[in-house]
Amino acid sequence: MFSKVLPALFYALFAISTALVAQNESHPKLVIGMVVDQMRYDYLTRYEAHYSENGFKRILRDGFDCRNLHYNYGPTFTGPGHASIFTGTTPRYHGIIANDWYMRDEGRTMYCSEDRSVRSVGQQSPKGQMSPRNMIATTVADELKLHSAGRSKTIAIAIKDRGATLSGGHTADAAYWMTDQWITSSFYMESLPQWVQDFNEKMMDFVPDVWEPLKPIELYIESAPDDNPWEHAFRGKDKPVFPYNLKELKQENGGINMIKSTPFGNTITTALAREAILNEQLGKGEVTDFLTVSYSSPDYLGHMLGPQAVEIQDNYMRFDLELGEFLNFLDEQFGEGNYLFFLTADHGGGWVPAQLKELGVPAGYIxxxxxxxxxxxxxxxxxxxxxxxxxxxxxxxxxxxxxxxxxxxxxxxxxxxxxxxxxxxEGxxxxxxxxxxxxxxxxxxxxxxxxxxxxxxxxxxxxxxxEPAWMEYGSKGTTHGSPWNYDTHVPALFFGWGVKPGHTDERLSITDIAPTVSSLLRISFPNAATGKPIRAITEH
CATH class of the missing domain: 3.30.1360.150 (Gyrase A; domain 2)
Incomplete structure (x- = not known):
């Protein structure tokens, strides 16, 4: 009997000890920095009843939730947001003051990722002439590259070029963004990798012909009625209501570019992130690698519709499911606890002023x-x-x-x-x-x-x-850019390697994220960082 029990006990103890060692490596195999464009903090709580156990709820249950983290500057736009997340400082020091700005010496507008010294790779288009050169500070991924003497690999992915270039930083091995296909620039490489070319051939496989609600529409009680006067409609559709025949509508709405304004832009982005991990062997070396993934589609939807829309709710319900699947994929690739994951947003978004005015809330347009x-x-x-x-x-x-x-x-x-x-x-x-x-x-x-x-x-x-709830915008849909809470309050979730479950209600700043990641990795802070590590996370 003992001859049977002891080997079984030995192998069980060996398996347990191996798992414990795997989850206590001196460094994570991969850092994943995820940004959800225009995600208000309350999207975590408003739609919570509809979320699965494996997506947002898993992170909230097993990770760390910063419930009161805000942008500590204005204006709150996509370019400055991504730069601030990853540099740990504000536009005052990283230089990305907006998505674009006026250059009085040249009498023209400068786009935040514009770089006329590089050429497009993967497509002949000026949309590929992009790089992070206008950002005058390092990112946490840059510091990781320096710390590892160039051995760490960094890849950045986003539909929006600024979401990729500014997140990955100056030393990224690759940044990919989407026109009507995924491209990059000669800042990073001379030719598009074959795996990206192959992905471009199949990416429409991830898009259904019709976008219908994930659940029966009457269950979307957290949102306004589907048919309301505060939302833009796609061309060729009388009202912005379900269902959306994407196969037909894309003919009048920019072809594949229309998909960017649906949840399936998220699906395509996640699929490319998976391909990057597999084909670039991220997290398989001796040092930590870095992957940034920014989801641009929620912002396109938000501008078009506003936070009251059932389409916004459906977007986040779908994103939650895909997030859960992505976390499972990371578990399979690296083992639970062997990767460091954080999720935040580049800004929030305001309620539609026209809707607020109908409800008697002071609001308006300038x-x-x-x-x-x-x-x-x-x-x-x-x-x-x-x-x-x-x-x-x-x-x-x-x-x-x-x-x-x-x-x-x-x-x-x-x-x-x-x-x-x-x-x-007024306003x-x-x-x-x-x-x-x-x-x-x-x-x-x-x-x-x-x-x-x-x-x-x-x-x-x-x-x-x-004034609060006033904006320079049309009467339908919404925008962002203010220093008010609806634009500054965003999620900041940490999960995985080195992170213990918990939460804090302490007021924190977006510039605290990069120093927190740097502290967990035990590397130098980005060179212009003004934020501080979140002690409730790092002291564990």
Whole structure:
């Protein structure tokens, strides 16, 4: 009897000890940094009853939930969001102040990932002329590459080019983004890998002919009725309601580009991430590798519809299932506990002001065109300068410094007058000048957030803040960009290697994510990081 029991006991103990050793490696095999574009924190809780046990609920149960993490700057856009997540600092220091900004020296707009020195790879298109060069700080993946003497591999994936290039950083081995197929730039490589080319041939296999609700529509009680007046419809469809015949609608809505505005953009993104792990052998070497995956489709949907839409709820219910499947895939590849995973968002998104107004909540819309026209007229009447304002974009005024100097007035004087004038408009909460930010160091309040978003080489001369629930947008769908809670409050979930279950209600900043990951990996913080490690996570 003992001859049978002892070997069985030995093998059982060996299996247990092997599992324990596997989950206590000195470093994770792979770090996965996941960003969900325009994911409000409350999407975790509003739709919780519909989530599976293996997706968000698994992370909330077995991982760490930062329930009160906010962006610590304004404006809150996709480019700055991705840069801030991975550099651990604000636009003030990483330089990505918006998705694009006005360059007064050249009289044109600079796109945040634009790089005219590189060429498109995988497709002849200017949409491939992208890189992270406009970001003037390192990312956590850059520091991992430096720490490992170049042995760590970094790959970044997103439908939006800025979601890929800015996440992966300056030393990424590859970044892939999607036009009507997945492409990259010569910043990373000279030719598209065969596995990406093969994926491009089959990616429409992941898209059904018809998008129908995952569950019976009457169960979507957390959302507004499917037929409501606050949402945009696709071309060729009278109302933005289920079902969506994608096979027919894509003919009038940009072909495959329409898929970006459906949950199946997420499906394609996840599928490419799997292929990257398998074909690039991520996590199979002696050092930690890094994969960033940014999901752009929720943002396209959010802009089109708003957070009250049943389509938004259906998107997150589907994403939850795919997230669970992806975590299972990671378990199979690396073993539970052998990879470090975090999930956050690049910004939130506001409720549709038209809907809020119907409910009696103070809300509204501003017109940048009207404000600009009135501002130009006022400055001309007040100072006699006809071309004092060069540009208005992203709710910032750029002054014509040469014209002002020639007039004999000071730019600071014009800026202060302009700020005083635009504060009078309905829907404008405040206006700050570049000279305010250059001569004072603010430590609290909205002015502190806006100063964190101000870069003295790239930002405008007068920066506006709208009132809460006011936005510069059309009457349907929603946008983001403000320093108010609905745009700043985002998920921050940590899971896997080195992370103990728990949560915190402490107010934290988006710039704390990169230092937390760096601390867990025991590597240097990104070079301009201003955030701090989240002690509730790292002290375990």
């Amino acid at each position: 017109s940048g065109k009207l404000i600009l026209s009135a501002a130009r007229e006022h400055i001309t009447e007040r100072f006699g300068i006809k071309n004092a304002i060069d540009n208005y974009s992203n709710e910032q005024f750029f002054l014509n410094l040469g014209a002002i100097e020639t007039s004999g007035h000071s730019a600071a004087q014009i800026a202060r007058e302009l700020a005083d004038f635009v504060r009078r408009f 404008i909460a405040e206006a700050y000048t570049a000279w305010d930010f250059r001569t004072h160091e603010y430590t609290q309040g909205m002015v502190h957030l806006m100063q964190n978003g101000y870069n003295h080489k790239r930002s405008g001369d007068v920066i506006l803040i709208t």
